[in-house]
Amino acid sequence: MAKNILLVHGSPRKGGNSDMLADEFERGAKEAGHNVTRIDVGRAKIGGCMACEYCFSHEGECCQKDDMQQFYPLLHEADIIVYATPMYFYNFPAQLRAFQDRMFCGIAKPFGITQTALLFCFEDKDATRADPAVASFQVASEYCKQEVLGTVVVNNVYEKGAIAGNPGLEEAYNLGRSIQ
Numbered sequence: 087m088a089k090n091i092l093l094v095h096g097s098p099r100k101g102g103n104s105d106m107l108a109d110e111f112e113r114g115a116k117e118a119g120h121n122v123t124r125i126d127v128g129r130a131k132i133g134g135c136m137a138c139e140y141c142f143s144h145e146g147e148c149c150q151k152d153d154m155q156q157f158y159p160l161l162h163e164a165d166i167i168v169y170a171t172p173m174y175f176y177n178f179p180a181q182l183r184a185f186q187d188r189m190f191c192g193i194a195k196p197f198g199i200t201q202t203a204l205l206f207c208f209e210d211k212d213a214t215r216a217d218p219a220v221a222s223f224q225v226a227s228e229y230c231k232q233e234v235l236g237t238v239v240v241n242n243v244y245e246k247g248a249i250a251g252n253p254g255l256e257e258a259y260n261l262g263r264s265i266q
C-alpha cells in the first residue's frame with residue numbers, strides 16, 4: 087500500500103550533498119509507489135519550542151505563528167518521516183533541531199508517523215564521529231515509537247556536490263526503494 091512519506095531536508099544549501107541524498111531516496115521511494123512530500127526546513131524560519139504547553143490546552147495547536155505552521159498538516163498526513171541532513175557542530179543543523187523540538191505539539195495531538203529514516207552527510211574523515219548524532223536519532227525515534235528503517239551515513243564530503251559517485255547515494259536509493 088502506498089505510504090505518505092515526509093522527506094525533511096535540513097540544509098540551507100540547495101543542490102548540496104544532503105539534497106542529493108534526498109533526491110536518490112525520493113527516486114527509490116516513488117519507484118516503490120509511495121507519495122513523497124519534500125520540505126526544506128534549512129531555509130525555514132522556525133523558532134524553538136517555548137515549553138509554554140499552549141498546545142496541551144489548544145488541541146495540539148502551537149502558539150508560534152511561524153513557518154512551522156505550514157508543516158504541521160504535513161506531519162499529520164505522514165506515515166513515515168525521513169530526514170536528509172548535513173552535520174552541523176556534530177549534531178543536526180539548528181533549523182532542523184527547532185523543527186524537531188516543535189513536534190512537541192504531537193504529544194497533545196499525536197501524529198500517525200510509525201517509521202523513520204536518516205540520510206546524514208558530513209566533512210569529517212572519521213566516520214565514527216557521526217555515532218553520537220545517530221544514536222540520539224535512534225533514541226528519539228524509539229521514544230516516538232517510530233521504527234528506524236535505515237540510516238545512510240556519508241562522511242568525507244564538504245563541498246557542494248562532493249558526494250557525486252559516493253556509494254551512499256545508491257544506499258539512499260535502495261532505502262527508498264525498499265519501503266513497503
Ligand SMILES: Cc1cc2nc3c(=O)[nH]c(=O)nc-3n(C[C@H](O)[C@H](O)[C@H](O)COP(=O)(O)O)c2cc1C
Binds near residue numbers: 099102
Ligand atoms: C555551519 C556548519 C557546521 C558544520 N559542522 C560540521 C561538523 O561539526 N562536522 C563535520 O564533519 N562537518 C561539518 N560541516 C560540514 C558539512 O556537514 C558538510 O559540508 C556537508 O556535506 C554539507 O551538506 P550540504 O551540502 O547538504 O549542506 C559543517 C558545515 C557548516 C556550514
